[in-house]
Amino acid sequence: MSRHLPKQTAKADGGLVAVFLAVTAFGAGFLAYWFVDRRFVRQNVPRAYRYSIEELTTIEPSLLIYRQSRPPIETGLLEAVALDVDSDGAVWAAGDRKILRFASDGRKDTEISLPSKPTAVKAADGVLYVAMTDQIETYSPAGERLSAWAPVQTALFTSIAVGPEDVFAADAVGKVIHRFDKQGNALGRLGQKNPSRGIEGFVIPSPYFDVLIAHDGLLRVNNPGRQRIEAYTFDGHLEWHWGIPSVKLEGFSGCCNPIALAQLPDGTFVTGEKGLVRVKVYDDHGRLLGVVAGPQQLGWKGPVRVCETPEECGSRGLDVAADGQGRIYVLEQVRNTILIFEKNG
16 A cells, blocks of 8 residues: 655655756766866866966076175074174174174174064164164174163064164064154054055055165055065155065065065175075166075075965065175075175175
8 A cells, every 4th residue: 555645745856856866966066076076167267367386486606696605693582583794794683582693704793682583684883782672772793782662562574774963673563664753752554454555555464564764765565465575764654565476586575575675785685585485686677686585595404386366475584684795695585504605796
């Protein structure tokens, strides 16, 4: 004897079956797309839109216009964060809870203990300016503390530039450049978003924010989230900017580069990048002049990749500096080592 369901129940069950079949079909289609179509798409992307890490990290020898000229300086720091070179050619490295001075022959001759971890260091006119998160302290070269400033309530100072009367500090949290006098009094801020002045604002995804006073008297600041270098007057007028986002050598790759900036005596600029890990030289119009080093030349031990988000580039990076003889110093933050490069010929 067969059993017949009421018509209403039969309709409900039929609807459930239809939904189940639809979901199953969608799932099968999605899996087919994921395992087949996505692979097909990846394989058929035009070559102009594909790249390999090996191709990007291999630098053509003719473009390598610098060479490592001296043995590396092993800082002995567990977490080196910044470096600078003073007018005498001595190298200053900041990290852990100390500042170290290395003579021109690479020998460590000074160690200054700090109350907390440093975040930036600048040697200027016989004075050391040391940032420790949201405050700045000044020291004599022998380690005597001269002054302590706490000028901003919430900040992360990652770079310091010193002029005859002004001190500028790059603040990665506030995303601005602070201007102070030599006593630590606040004189203003620059770089805030201001459409009426043509200023789009700094995009700082990670604590790599650099400022320097260039030979022409203007500030140069990296804007890593916009992949460019910007030039400002001391009172905050944006004069121009240069830089393009690109994985090619002439551009700045990923989400947030360049991360470090220095200037050579001839007026050209040195930039450092995370992700693909490159140190390059540009003129002040943004034209690439050559490459100082790539991962191979730096002996890089960290990951190498094109980072589309800051999280992908979570490894440590590098800092750059230059001396009066045109030598370029690279603080490689994975091994806490300073490498020294000179121009070929």
